[in-house]
Amino acid sequence: MDPNLHTLFKLCLIFANTLMTRGLSDTDGADLSFTQWPRLLQCNQTVLLLEMERCGERFIIDMNRVQPDDRCNLTHFIREYHVFSFCTEMNTERVGCFWPNPVVERFIISIHKHFFSNCSLERVLFADPPDDTLTLLILIPVFLTLAMVVLVVWCSKRSDILA
Numbered sequence: 346m347d348p349n350l351h352t353l354f355k356l357c358l359i360f361a362n363t364l365m366t367r368g369l370s371d372t373d374g375a376d377l378s379f380t381q382w383p384r385l386l387q388c389n390q391t392v393l394l395l396e397m398e399r400c401g402e403r404f405i406i407d408m409n410r411v412q413p414d415d416r417c418n419l420t421h422f423i424r425e426y427h428v429f430s431f432c433t434e435m436n437t438e439r440v441g442c443f444w445p446n447p448v449v450e451r452f453i454i455s456i457h458k459h460f461f462s463n464c465s466l467e468r469v470l471f472a473d474p475p476d477d478t479l480t481l482l483i484l485i486p487v488f489l490t491l492a493m494v495v496l497v498v499w500c501s502k503r504s505d506i507l508a
């Protein structure tokens with residue numbers, strides 16, 4: 346398997362695993378509200394968005410150090426992407442919000458659009474054979490959205506059973 350593809354695949358698996366674990370532990374709590382922990386800090390979306398923008402700014406600075414020609418090549422920015430991803434997760438939890446959540450998801454998708462939309466368009470417009478890595482980069486937001494929907498449905502089903 347292409348090492349880039351392999352890394353992204355692993356990212357997806359880790360993410361899916363996180364979702365499942367969170368889903369399981371959270372159904373034990375009474376509050377199934379998607380964007381906040383049932384205890385401690387109250388999730389404030391204004392604060393959350395500010396934190397995400399700070400992660401985004403750092404990612405933009407990091408990505409600007411990558412040569413423009415390499416900005417569609419995951420090998421050249423996987424470390425920066427990891428830092429960004431870690432930053433969103435840590436800070437979401439630090440301000441008392443559930444990770445992932447729709448605000449964070451929308452933000453990550455906007456970052457993907459900003460940086461990687463050119464990568465896909467070129468390929469699509471010139472009808473090159475699809476590059477697996479790029480396909481996956483495009484699929485990640487789709488996967489995030491799908492995972493979110495599945496988790497919400499699954500959690501609400503479980504709460505119906507428990508109720």
Ligand SMILES: *[C@@H]1O[C@H](CO)[C@@H](O)[C@H](O)[C@H]1NC(C)=O
Pocket residue numbers: 389390391392
């Ligand atoms: C969220 O945080 C902002 C900025 O600190 C504050 O102005 C706002 O009142 C807070 N909102 C809630 C619902 O606590």
Ligand SMILES: *[C@@H]1O[C@H](CO)[C@@H](O)[C@H](O)[C@H]1NC(C)=O
Pocket residue numbers: 418419420421
């Ligand atoms: C990405 O960069 C690496 C390292 O420079 C290179 O070996 C690889 O061929 C590049 N992949 C693509 C698809 O350009």
Ligand SMILES: *[C@@H]1O[C@H](CO)[C@@H](O)[C@H](O)[C@H]1NC(C)=O
Pocket residue numbers: 459460461463
């Ligand atoms: C995408 O392409 C457009 C037009 O060539 C360019 O203006 C823009 O800066 C590019 N965006 C990125 C993130 O490279």
